[in-house]
Amino acid sequence: xxxxxxxxxxxxxxxxxxxxxxLLDPAARQADGESVRIAKDVLCGGADVKVALPxxxxxxxRVLAHRGRRRPVVIGSDLALQRVLQALHRHRELGADPxxxxxxGRPATVATxxxxxxxxxxxxxxxxxxxxxxxxxDLLVDDGGGVVLGGVRIRxxxxxxxxxxxxxxxxxxxxxxxxxxxxxEPQQLRIEADGQLLVDVHHPVRLLQITxxxxxxxxxxxxxxxxxPLRVRAGSLTVAGRGFGYEADGCPVGPVxxxxxxxxxxxxxxxxxxx
Numbered sequence: 001x002x003x004x005x006x007x008x009x010x011x012x013x014x015x016x017x018x019x020x021x022x023l024l025d026p027a028a029r030q031a032d033g034e035s036v037r038i039a040k041d042v043l044c045g046g047a048d049v050k051v052a053l054p055x056x057x058x059x060x061x062r063v064l065a066h067r068g069r070r071r072p073v074v075i076g077s078d079l080a081l082q083r084v085l086q087a088l089h090r091h092r093e094l095g096a097d098p099x100x101x102x103x104x105g106r107p108a109t110v111a112t113x114x115x116x117x118x119x120x121x122x123x124x125x126x127x128x129x130x131x132x133x134x135x136x137x138d139l140l141v142d143d144g145g146g147v148v149l150g151g152v153r154i155r156x157x158x159x160x161x162x163x164x165x166x167x168x169x170x171x172x173x174x175x176x177x178x179x180x181x182x183x184x185e186p187q188q189l190r191i192e193a194d195g196q197l198l199v200d201v202h203h204p205v206r207l208l209q210i211t212x213x214x215x216x217x218x219x220x221x222x223x224x225x226x227x228x229p230l231r232v233r234a235g236s237l238t239v240a241g242r243g244f245g246y247e248a249d250g251c252p253v254g255p256v257x258x259x260x261x262x263x264x265x266x267x268x269x270x271x272x273x274x275x
Contacts, residue, residue, distance in 0.1 A: 017047035017130045020100070021067040023060070023084060024053045025076020028104040035122045039075050039102040042126035060087050071271075073100035073129050077109040078149070079251045085139070085268060086147045098269040100129030112150040112249045117272045128273040136266040138214040143260040146248060152210040152261065153247045154187065154239065189241040191223065193234035199225055201241070210237060210261065217265035236262045 022043055029036050043049050050070060054060035064072065064087055072088070074081045081101050088094040101118055102125040103110035110120070116137065119125045140148035188201040191208065198221075199205060207224040221237065223230040238260040239246075245254030 018097075019048040019068075019070045020050070020073050020129070021063070021070035022049055022051045022073045022075060023063070023080070024051065025074065025080035025104070026053060026055060028076035028080070031077075031105045031109075035102075035104045036075055039104070039122040039126045042123055043073065043102075043129065046127070046130040057083070057087070060084070061091070064088065064093075065091065071097045071100065073102070075102045075104055077103070077105040078112040078249045079109070081113060082147060082149060082249055082251070085149070086145065088268075089141065089147055090145060094268050095266075098134035098271050100132075100271040102126050102129065108250060115150055116270060118270070119273060124273070129271050131274065132271045133274045134269040134271050136214075136269050138212050138217060138263055138265050139267050140210070140212055140219060140261040141264050141267075142262075144256070146253070148210075148212065148248045148261065150212055150249050152208075154189070154205065154208040154244060155247075187241060187244055189239055189244060192238045193221060193232050194236055198223055198230065198232065208239070212263070215266075217263055219261070219263050236260060 020043060022040065024036065040049075040051065050067075052063045054063050060083065064084070072084055074084050081099070084099065085094060088096070088099075101113050102122055103113040103118055103120060104122065114120055117135075119128060137149075140152065142148070187205045189205045189208075190200050191198045191205070203225045205223070205225055207222070209222040211220045211222075213220055218233045218235055219237065221230075221232045221234060223232070238258065240258040243255040243257055245252060245256075246259070247253070
């Protein structure tokens with residue numbers, strides 16, 4: 001996946017590092033406790049740090065609401081970062097402060113953060129949080145209150161309610177988001193981009209790939225049916241069907257009967273290495 005960052009940036013306060021609220025993904029300590037320890041040591045050595053281990057969405061909301069001037073920093077997976085951004089969006093504070101992330105987890109679970117330009121090594125990522133530069137990025141917001149950093153994928157098979165999630169934070173929200181598995185029944189979906197019909201339920205969908213292109217204020221769609229692939233750029237996308245699942249930043253969501261995604265340009269800021 002190519003980098004999704006945009007050239008627009010601003011330096012952190014030259015008077016010194018901002019105080020930080022470090023949010024530990026519970027799954028990160030299980031996946032790679034040593035990387036978590038190293039990241040914490042670097043962050044605590046370079047800034048005023050408060051560490052929290054929120055174990056439920058309500059606890060995450062409470063910690064973020066009482067952070068004061070502290071910038072949020074996530075140690076964990078793409079899903080952990082996604083959930084923090086979703087909470088900030090829910091409270092209308094998404095663009096209030098730059099967000100930092102130290103990716104910890106298997107390569108597939110941190111692929112989005114890496115694509116955005118975050119270093120994969122914990123020391124380099126932690127130093128970017130303290131001494132780096134913030135860059136504005138686009139994201140997708142759906143009509144269910146979810147956010148997407150990098151992209152959405154809908155495969156050409158029906159998705160039902162079973163299977164597994166990739167992080168403990170996701171399991172905490174399983175009751176209202178559902179769980180996913182793949183069966184062999186083809187998807188029959190109605191897909192509209194910016195109000196224009198792309199495909200109706202009479203043409204089974206093999207694949208729909210949605211990618212965020214930060215700095216452009218649009219998403220790029222690749223739609224595969226029985227014919228040649230269709231490529232479209234749009235600001236909004238609506239998908240409807242009898243019940244379909246999808247992957248948001250590689251994490252399964254669904255099934256749902258309808259979902260609309262809208263691009264929010266420059267909606268959040270991410271700390272990246274300077275230069």
